[in-house]
Amino acid sequence: MGFVHSIFFKLFLSFLLLSILPLSMAGILTNHNVSSLLNKQLNQDTSSILEQNAKVLGIFLNDLNRMGEIVSRSSTASQFLKSKDDNEYLRSFLPLDQSFDSIQLIRPENVGMTLISDRGYVYNYGYGINRDKIEFYTTDWMPKLNKLSEKPILSPLHQRPYSYIDPNTPVFSYVKRIWSTDAKAKGVLIIDFKQSILADLFPNTYFRKDSSSDREAGLLITNDKGQVLYPSTPTPFSRDDLSFVSQSSRIVKQNDETYQLVTLFDQETGWTLTGYFEEKTLYQPIQSIHDSIYWIVVPSIVFCLLASLFISHRISTPVRLLQRLMKKAGRGDFQQIAFTSQDEIGELGRGFNQMVQKIEELLRQIYQEQNQKRRAEMAALQSQINPHFLYNTLESINSLARKHKETQISKMIVHLGRLMRLSISTFDEMIPIHQELDYVSHYIELHKYRFPKSLTYSIEIDEEIRRLYTVKWILQPIVENAILHGLESRKTDGHIAICGWIAEDDVFLQVSDNGAGMEPQALQELHDHVEHQAEELTKYGKKVGICNVQSRLRYHFGSAYGIQLASELGQGMTVTFKLPRRVHDEKEKIVDCG
Known part of the structure; x- marks a missing residue:
């Protein structure tokens, strides 16, 4: 019998499964539940922060919409859109400057506003325009006019070659389609904002810094093209990383840094807000719980291991002894050993001793019966002589009947002899x-x-x-x-x-x-x-x-x-x-x- 099939191994394995497995599962489940609870809570908190940030963006977009509405309702802007010659175009500058001065007060941090009529006239406010580079409709950041008819659009980040002041500074633009008051003329309003305005809107979005330039937690704002609008500083993620981000995702960077990301899409701006944090930061609060579970589970497993060895040995030793005795009994060596334990195994051992004693008595009895059977077989063998002797005698009588020409007697003896021969020829059923x-046929013939x-x-x-x-x-x-x-x-x-x-x-x-x-x-x-x-x-x-x-x-x-x-x-x-x-x-x- 192999060790794997022994009762010691089976008992030992059973004790291990009944003790170590529940302890291990309890430790694993506790760790998993605590981690899941913290993860869930952090995701909820991050989602709540993202929703608040989305509201801030909504307020910012509402201000831009209000500025656009004021321009749309302005008679001076309407007169500019209807300008048919250069004289009318130039006469509209002063009224527009006065009107845009008041509009500027809503968002004074903008870096310029531009009004373009469909007749090709351009008005600029807040910056010096470079009229050699005012082909707005051919730029890749400018949305198509048919899309502007639906709602205002926030453009991707772009440079301002049409401005003499900081032409290489990236800005994003609020672009809105506007009409004259009598709806006979139309144009486009462009309001430029620096990227830094988002830093003013979200001043507390970096939760903690380490010694490097990377953040352990923070906020990302991206547009529909995957362009990072905020922050302006480098982030731990590339555009490819962010293109596959779902509602709740994990990204593993170099050096085994794992980030948890939570996203929120803002319908008004078309931007995606993404909150991220390092998982090692997440698990710091539960590290002490991990240590506690470790120092509870590991000593318990060691104790269960030693206890399983001791109990399995105590139970299996008398069973192995009984096994050896049974093997000897199978070879004809009937030995008896006193079993002192009062449990079921002790009862089994004492029952084995009684069985061995009974077998020895039965063997003696069988030996005596076999002797008697041999004598009976010898007697039966002698008794078989009688039917054969009778058959041979009938053959002799048959010969004598044929000699004296007693035909019927001869035939009857022949049939009777064959009947007897058939009856003793086989003992098969x-x-x-x-x-x-x-x-x-012989029976009928008789x-x-x-x-x-x-x-x-x-x-x-x-x-x-x-x-x-x-x-x-x-x-x-x-x-x-x-x-x-x-x-x-x-x-x-x-x-x-x-x-x-x-x-x-x-x-x-x-x-x-x-x-x-x-x-x-x-x-x-x-x-x-x-x-x-x-x-x-x-x-x-x-x-x-x-x-x-x-x-x-x-x-x-x-x-x-x-x-x-x-x-x-x-x-x-x-x-x-x-x-x-x-x-x-x-x-x-x-x-x-x-």
Whole structure:
């Protein structure tokens, strides 16, 4: 027996699974639940901050929309949009300056406003315009005019080549389509803001810094093109990193730095706000919990390991001792050892000692019985001499009858001798059908000498059926009943017909006579005895012949097989045997053909 299959290993493994596994799972689940709770809480807090920042952006966008609405309703701006020549265009500058001075007060941090009419006239406020580079509609940051008809758009960050002041400073622009008051002229309003305005809107979005330039936590604002609008300083993420960010994502950077990101899309601005933080910062508050779990779980596992070894050894030692004793008993060495423990194993050991003691007594008893059996076998062997001696004696009488020309005596002795030879030739319960037919034919031939009238018989059975096997001595009792109870009382000649046929997996044999037959009531009574009381009647000696046959057939083949009776008064009786189709296989075993 291998160690893996030993009871010690199974007990040890069971104790480990029942102790260490729950402890480990408790530690893992505790750590997971605390981490998940903190993660969930931090995500909720970050989402709340993002929502507040989105509201700040909403206020900023509302101010821009208000500025655009004032320009749209201004009569001076309407007059500018309707300017048809340079004189009208130049006359509108002073009124526009006065109007835009008041508009500037809403967001004084803007770095310039530009008004462009569809006739190509351009008005600038708050900066010096470079009229050599005022092709606004050909720039990549300027939205298409058909999109502006839906709602104002915040452009991506871009430079200002149309300005003499800081042309390389990146800004984003509020672009709005406006109409004159009579809706006969239209143009575009552009309000430029520096990127730093977002830093003014979100001054406390970096939660903590480390020694490097990277932040452990902070806020990102990106537009629909993935461009980082805020912050202006480098971030830990590239544009490719941010393009795959979902509602809650994890990004692993170099040096195994893992960031947790939470996003919020603002419908008004079309910008995405992303809050991020390092996971190592997240897990710092629960590091002490990790340490506590470690110093609780690990010593508990060690204790359970030692306890499992001790308990498994205490339980398995007497079992292994009992195993060795049983192996010795299997080899014939019956030893007994006193078991002092009062538990179930001790009871098992004491029961083993009692079993060994009982086996030794049975062995002595069997030895005595074997001696008696040998003596009985010798006596049985001597008794076999008697049938053989009788058979040899009948052969001598037969020779003497032929010598004195007593033909009938000789034939009777021959048939009787063959009957005796068939009866002692085999002790097998199953025999070929042809052997059964030979036995019956000799039996009928003997009765022909003592029958007062002529007795004839016929056997019509194919060779295929003759080679099949059945229970021996089933035809002779039926034939005997036909002769003694059916034909002997009649004054006419008697005839017995034996035939057979095969139907699928079953074999049918039939014995018919032209004897006296039976009345319906008597036939029904006999039928009930054969069907329902055959075994009982056979056991207690009533109707031994036909009931004995039925009992033996059903014992060997089951209740689906047996004999059926049919008779009419004065017309004889027919007995039909239903048998399974069986042949002899190569190993001398009877098997079904079907």
